[in-house]
Amino acid sequence: MELRDYLRIIRQQWLLIASCVLVAIAAASVFTLRATPQYQSTAALFISTPQSDGSAAYQGSLFSQQRVASYADLIKGKQIAQRVVDKLGLDESAGALASRVSASVVKDTVILNVTVQDSQPQRAQKLAEAIAQEFTVFVSELETTPGSENAPIKATIVDPATVPVSAVSPRPLSSLALAIGLGLIVGVGLAVLREMLDNTVKNTDTLREVSGAANLGSIFYDGKAAARPLVTQLDSHAPRAEAFRVLRTNLQFIDVDSDSKVFIMTSPLPGDGKSTTAVNLAITLAQAGQRTLLIEGDLRRPKTSEYLGLESKVGLTTVLIGKIDLDDVIQPWGDDGLHVISSGAIPPNPAELLQSRQMETVLDRLRRHYDVILIDAPPLLPVADAAVLARQADGAILVVRHGKTTKDQVVAAADRLHSVDAELLGTVFNRTPSKGNTGYGYGYGYGYAPSDDADILADASFTRSKRRAAPADSGQLPAAKPAPEMVAPAHDAVVGDHHIPSRSELGLDGDAAPSAPRAPRRTGQFEQVPTHLQESRDRTRRPQPPTEAASNAPAGPVDRDLQAAGPRGARTGRRSVGDFLSQDPGE
Template sequence: MELRDYLRILRRRWRLITVVALLVVSAAAAVTFSTTPLYASKARLFISTSSATGTSEAYQGGLFSVQQVASYAELASSRRLAETVIDDLGVAMTPKELVKEVSAESVPDKVLLDITVTDPDPALARTLAQGYAEAMTDLVRQLETPSGKTSAPIKATIVDAASTPDSPVSPQPVRNLTLGLVLGLLLGIGLAVLREVLDTTMKSAEELTDIAGAPLLGGIAFDTAARQQPLVTSLASHAPRVEAFRVLRTNIQFLDIDGTNKVFVVTSALPAEGKTTTAVNLAITLAQAGQRTLLLEGDLRRPRAADTLGLDNAVGVTTVLLGKVSLDDAIQKHTETDLHVLSSGAIPPNPAELLQSRAMGDLLARLREAYDIVIIDGPPLLPVTDAALLSHMSDGAILVVRHGRTTKDQVEQSIDRLTRTDATVVGVVFNMTPARRAGSYGYGYGYGYGYGYGYGPTTREPKRRLLPRRSPS
């Protein structure tokens, strides 16, 4: 990953990073302010040898003292010394408890020994540190005095007596909260990068066009009211969603400037990605621009376009292909616009066979001659092959990709399915994008019939009486 990739992740996942950082800082604050304050008092001892007459003897005595200091530091944590301090001071502690509060450290290459006692009571910390220092001088004298002698060649002298500390050494709020913030940011960034690596859904318009190998025709922002008001005719003329479909309409018109008749299939990788709503609103917007437009419901398994427009789907594509109803009688007109609609008709047991039949080719040819543009609401590409067959018979497919849901693999598989049938992908529509990005456009085949694209019978009740037909010729 390059630097700009990390910057993009930070910009996209800043909420996650902020939440994680705040949680870590909060945890650090809770631990810090619930911890009992500890005070440390330190006494310093100087380890020396008896006077030497010559320089060489003084040097050797100094080396000996340096070597002994490390041993004395180890003796500070001994049970014997702890018992001595307890007896001398009369404190109500066990040797084990006292040893936990004491630490001794020898200064490197020096003959200095620091004894530090940490305790919640600053006065007791000072008393224990001073008691330990005095006990250590006695212990050194006892250990270093040769048998039969009255004086030791090496002794410990207190050079800095223990003092009562003014402020606690633990906890340290500023340090803890700063470390918590740094660790929280690192953890948040790590989680953001991990989530970005594991998340293969489409979130970038540039990446989408690279994978699809087709231009971006438009971006439709996510609208919570779209489920209750799916049609652009129910919105104000200046609404952002309406403007988005106008941009899409304009880009569609520039796909083939020299062509006089256009037939496009609107499809998606999977259901619930907004292909039907996109197809219906695109057709409405084209009709509002004065173009002779027909919306053909090409999803013969789970048709939704006619229901969205409030039209009857009792007759349509299937009844026309079977010769039960003429094309003129099957075409309906949307009352609020000049859009003509050819619904699916009765659900057939063999949708794929009907769609790739010669009769279907003849039907598309007639519609191509009668209308300026024909929008086909096709089924999704991955569950079934119907959309690929329709795309092969049309001037190209418009692939609808849902932001944050459609994965890169699904887009690649969809493009592959279209190219295998020699269909052309004329462009992609980025659907349900975050509102701030819409204006700037950014598993195998286990889908099967689990998404409801089976052959089971579907019972429907007519929506309303058929409106008067208008001849396509």
């Protein structure tokens, strides 16, 4: 692993690392609060020989340095501790006292420091002083040879023990720093271990590698998706809506030579978001003007009709068993021309119905009338329905959930498709985080949406009024009036409506015959129209008397179609779904 891999793991697993640090700090705080304060008192002894001449003093100094290392072990032994216990009348054993005594020798000197630790500062000072005094007597007794009155070496107290002012244990700051360090080490170690043991798909590179197919798009995680599952419930520049538009664009490059495409939307396991992805992709395709049909092919746990609020009792299963005609089960949804076939009653044998000859006939018939057909299929691994449908369609699009779907599940799903000679066209990475290494372009919708429409129109109206009020010699040109066809759209396209307006209906020929009144147009994005633009629109729509030349002019192909269809205002609306399906495909 490289350094950037560790940084990525720390960034992704920061919550685990922070939890470990907090636990370590909490443990250190509890230990500090519950620990009994300990005090230390130290006495210093000087080890020397009584010789006074030069050579003897030098030899005595070497002798003392050799002895002082041994004295450091003797002074913290049980024999000295027992003498102190007997002298002070303590109620503890010699071993307990010896465990709280420590000794050290100053390097290259004959100075011996003895330290005693106790919970009371005065008691620590008394114990250190008593141990130093008893050790001087012990050295004299130990070094005096039989028949001699004086010992060749002695220990002298040069720095008596004092009463300590502050406790040496616990130390809150030191304990806190130690806890933070240990917490970071443990947290980073656990994060790396978790990353190495984690088998889920967390980036597009891994997804492309294990699936063997291109990633068509990444759908952002939205915490409010459960309450607002459809893209029509979002702002047009929301990141999730923009992600589906990117997915729609990438989908156009699949099987570009085919006039009609049939895709199934599936996933390795339930809960990966295949149904919401299929619904929103179908809506986005219809918004782009493509003739789109969404089929609820999950005959075990149908969700599409629930999301769209459509009737699900009559649908695909009703057609497959021959109880109703295909024309009668297609339901229109929304204003963009999306058509939907719900699941119908849940059958006991979904796989047999989906692989029947009647299902092939239904798909062949629908291909002649739609540009894109999306089938929301069941998951691949639990049941065989999706594999059966994928073989009849042009291919499958696999929806993979970030951080939940494992690599083995993606491989197994791809193998399931390949085993029936079905093609995996691509993958959709669902519920990806808005920040990370799963792709790029996250957050594109944030801060890049246009300003408020009313503010734009108000600023434009103010600018045009200033230009009209500018003097002739100011060098400023008057504002150009917008073309009528740019101010008011001539018509609204609907699925199944092939009417092409003539120039007279558009109001572009002043000599043309007046057209029938237009139906009220749907509310658009910009509704606050400046006054002078509204006046220009009214002048453009005002009927003009026909001229003799225009009346005698031969009718073109488009005008003949208009005459056959009748005036636009006389049409009542869209044709029925049955008329749409019964028309000739080349129409």
